[in-house]
Amino acid sequence: MEQTIHWADVVAKEALTKGDTHIVATGITPSGNIHIGNMREVVTADAVYRALIDNGGKADLIYIADTFDPLRKVYPFLDESYQEHVGKPLSEIPCPCSEHSNYAQHFLEPFFHSLDKLDIHPRVILADELYKEGAFIDAIKTALIKRDEIANIIETVSSRTIDPEWSPFNPICSNCGRLTTTKVTGFDTNSQTVDYTCLCGSTGTVSMQGGGKLTWRVDWPARWPILGVTIEPFGKDHASAGGSYDTGKRISDEIYHYQAPHPIIYEWIMLKGKGAMSSSTGVTISISDMLKIVPPEVLRYLIIRSKPEKHIEFDPGLPLLNLIDEYDNLSDDPDESQNIRGYQLSQTKADESAKIPFKHMVTAIQIADHSFDYLMTVLQRGGYDVTDMENIRQRADNAQNWLTTFAPPMVKFTISKDLPPETRNFTTQQREALRILSGKMSEYKDAQAVHDGIYSLAREMDISPKKMFTTIYQSILGTKSGPRVGYFLVSMDRDFIVERFKEASSHT
Ligand SMILES: [Zn+2]
Ligand SMILES: [Zn+2]
Structure with a gap:
């Protein structure tokens, strides 16, 4: 079968025609648990980063945490006491467990730990630090001076009406700490300060160095030249017509004179039966919780095997087991696989895991x-x-x-310590089968031999294989079904099986 080029290589090759050095940016607002839905962005970015390097380019992967964004509301997972922090930057709010330096770090720390397990190692940039270091000062000055041009772009592209008092910059009120309740009343580019009034009743002047932040639609394009971003994946919400990428692209071109990064638009991950995952709806599985269940390379593979524009339905029940098997089979025989590249891009350092299915x-x-x-x-x-x-x-x-x-319940079982009562109802034929099997168990060397032995016994006795299996499961588990019989029997204590089959064959 003809090998198609993996989507990450397609993106990388195209980018490399424009230049051989790239900065791939990814990021998130750490307002709650960073869940598997968000993970698509960072894994997508990492796949492209790896593909750039594999295709002979130079690349840097950066992760921008929007720690200076305001807390939007008291999320269901927060204590009511957070009401007083709504509107303050996440970096300036206390953490919910009191063990982290601030609210944003509370959610970032476990996430970075998960990234490490996923073998993703971006250069981390905290937005609040960038602002506090003064990295945005020039961008803020430009935005304030060109306020009308920016407002015009946003109105034209997004069909929104911009309030006459709108400013691209949101000062942080020095009285109440909020940046969602302030209005800009003036600014001075020489002293690099902005004057404001706040709904709390106070007025004041803040520095352009850490005294506030650009509003999202301006903040995003402003950071592209500051950080040199050339490639950036983002969710389809930002990609809608008139959305923040459309306005950002024009603001980048016309205000900051920088070519907007190559976009990679990705679809959502849907949790089977629960809808799209988002931290505000509460339909989430955090990445760290997921990594307790899924090997990291398989979690990468879940995302990397699909094109970004395809939505992923993630079912953590039985289909997850099949996904893990699919990945394991690729690793057993990657040369035979159509998706060798997806497998390569999914590997982690710890991938030489014990190959136990x-x-x-x-x-x-x-x-x-x-x-x-x-x-x-x-x-x-x-x-x-x-x-x-x-x-x-x-x-x-x-x-x-x-x-x-x-x-699901169908994969769970418990080995019955005592002879299950169901065995009393066995027919003479079932009892005979178990009696023969108990004598043959010692001859079987491995799972395949057990499997073959049971089939040939079924043929000899003219009993259906299904009936044989049911008889075996009922003897050991007291249920009609169970795990694949060859591996199951070979993994148990041989003496126990022999003894159990003997007992079951004569149970009255
Ligand atoms: Zn904490
Ligand atoms: Zn205030």
Whole structure:
């Protein structure tokens, strides 16, 4: 089959025709848990960054945290006491747990930890620091001087009506700390100050160095030349006609004389049955929670295998298990795969993980009754190399967490300590099958042999394979279904199985 070029390489190759050095920017407003929906942006940016380098370019990946944005409202996860902080910059608000330096850091810290696991290592830029260092002073002066031109661009492009008192700059009131309640009444480019009045009743003068910030539609294009951004992924909300990219592009061209970055517009990740994920609707799974369940390279693969413009439906139930298998199979045989490039771009440093199929791990953990020590024995019985304890533990933790959070009931089981009562109702034929099987168990060397042995016994006895399986599951679990029988039986203690089959064959 003909190999199509991966979307990240398409973007990289196109960008490299314009220049060989690129700055790929990504970022977010850390107003709440940074969830898997947001992760699409940063993984998309990282894939392009890697593709630029793989295609012979020079590139830098930067992550801009919009820490100087105001808190919009008291989100459902916040205490009512946050009412007094609405309108203040996130960097100036206390953190909800009192263990971080501010509100923004509270949400950024676990996110950066997750990025590290995902093998994404951007240069982090905090917007509040940029403003406080004075990096925006010239951009603020230009915006204030060209206020009317900017207002005209926004009105023309977005069909919004701009208030006569609108200013591209929002001073932070030195009395109440808010930047959403102030109005600019004057400015002085020599002293680099802005005068304001505030709804709280106070008036004052702030410095252009950290005394306020540009409004979003101006802030975004203003940062492009400051940081030298050439490529930037963003969600389709910013990409709508008349949206902030459209106005930003013109403001960048006409006000700041800088070519807007190459856009990569991405679609949402939908959580199956719950709709689009967003931190304001509460439909979220944080990335750190997700990494407790999904191996990081698989989380990357979820995003990288789809083109950015395709929406991703993410089902953390059984389909997640299939996704992990799909990735594992690619890694077993990447040469055979159509999607080798998606696999390469998804790899993380820790990717040389124990190649124990996730489905087997889910079964093994339950056989081991959730004990890690016993799990090692179970895995060895299944023929796996268990020397890489750290990676096995990581994968075992993923599987265990998946079992307790998203696993459907059909994959869960418990080995019955006592002979299940269902075995009393076994037919003579079922009992005979178990009796024969108990004698043959010691002959089977591995899962495949067990599987083949059961099929040939079924044929000899003229009993359906399904009936054989049901008989086995009922003897061990007391249920009609269970995990794939070959691996299941081979992973358990052989003496226990032999004894159980004997008991079940004579249970009255
Ligand atoms: Zn905190
Ligand atoms: Zn005020």
